[in-house]
Amino acid sequence: MSSQESLAAVEQAMTPHEPGPAAEQAWPGAEALSPNGDFLRQAERDSGVGIGACYGCKKCSNGCPLTFAMDLHPFQVVRLAQLGQVERLSRCRTIWVCSSCQTCLTRCPNQVDLPRFMDWLKERVAKGGGSVEQARTLLFHRLFLDEVKARGRVFEGSLMTRYLLKTGGAFGPEAMANARLGLAMFKRGRLKLLPAGIKQRRWLKDLFKA
Numbered sequence: 785m786s787s788q789e790s791l792a793a794v795e796q797a798m799t800p801h802e803p804g805p806a807a808e809q810a811w812p813g814a815e816a817l818s819p820n821g822d823f824l825r826q827a828e829r830d831s832g833v834g835i836g837a838c839y840g841c842k843k844c845s846n847g848c849p850l851t852f853a854m855d856l857h858p859f860q861v862v863r864l865a866q867l868g869q870v871e872r873l874s875r876c877r878t879i880w881v882c883s884s885c886q887t888c889l890t891r892c893p894n895q896v897d898l899p900r901f902m903d904w905l906k907e908r909v910a911k912g913g914g915s916v917e918q919a920r921t922l923l924f925h926r927l928f929l930d931e932v933k934a935r936g937r938v939f940e941g942s943l944m945t946r947y948l949l950k951t952g953g954a955f956g957p958e959a960m961a962n963a964r965l966g967l968a969m970f971k972r973g974r975l976k977l978l979p980a981g982i983k984q985r986r987w988l989k990d991l992f993k994a
């Protein structure tokens with residue numbers, strides 16, 4: 785790679801990704817908001833994440849690989865939480881798109897643990913404190929957690945079989961496409977035939993109890 789190409793690659797990596805098509809609806813823009821400081825205190829206490837430390841540098845969002853599918857940038861999630869905009873956060877798509885890859889956390893100068901905060905917001909919605917765009921999103925979340933609870937690890941074969949059976953993806957033309965995808969993943973070593981679990985079952989049980 786020439787130095788000019790390297791520079792172009794760096795510039796591209798530094799360019800913020802465009803948010804998803806629903807961004808304009810999710811972010812309030814110039815609309816006047818009524819800040820609610822109570823939520824910030826509650827969110828910091830219950831999630832254990834110091835979101836008040838965020839000063840909006842956007843490094844998290846510039847590095848996030850999934851903003852193209854989000855309706856709010858990660859830094860916007862924090863900003864709305866600081867302003868106590870619970871309603872907007874409880875119906876945003878971003879928290880469900882986040883894959884907990886930790887990129888934002890490694891880039892944040894204030895160690896704001898955004899993946900953990902997104903998880904906390906997800907749990908809030910899953911317990912009835914909001915809504916999701918599609919019911920299958922919540923279903924996937926619950927099945928995923930069931931897997932973790934059962935073995936401490938996710939067994940994709942079981943997770944996807946249960947998910948597809950419940951959503952209809954195990955039947956008809958969708959089933960063929962899913963079977964082809966599963967086979968391709970298996971050939972690349974991305975799909976195991978048998979489940980694997982962790983040994984610390986007691987710890988796992990206590991963790992979910994807590």
Ligand code: SF4
Pocket residue numbers: 837838839840841842843844845858859862888891892893894895896898
């Ligand atoms: S990188 Fe950290 S401080 Fe900067 S906007 Fe994101 S969360 Fe806030």
Ligand code: SF4
Pocket residue numbers: 844847848849850858881882883884885886887888889898899
């Ligand atoms: S953890 Fe979530 S918000 Fe952070 S970079 Fe990864 S996908 Fe984006």
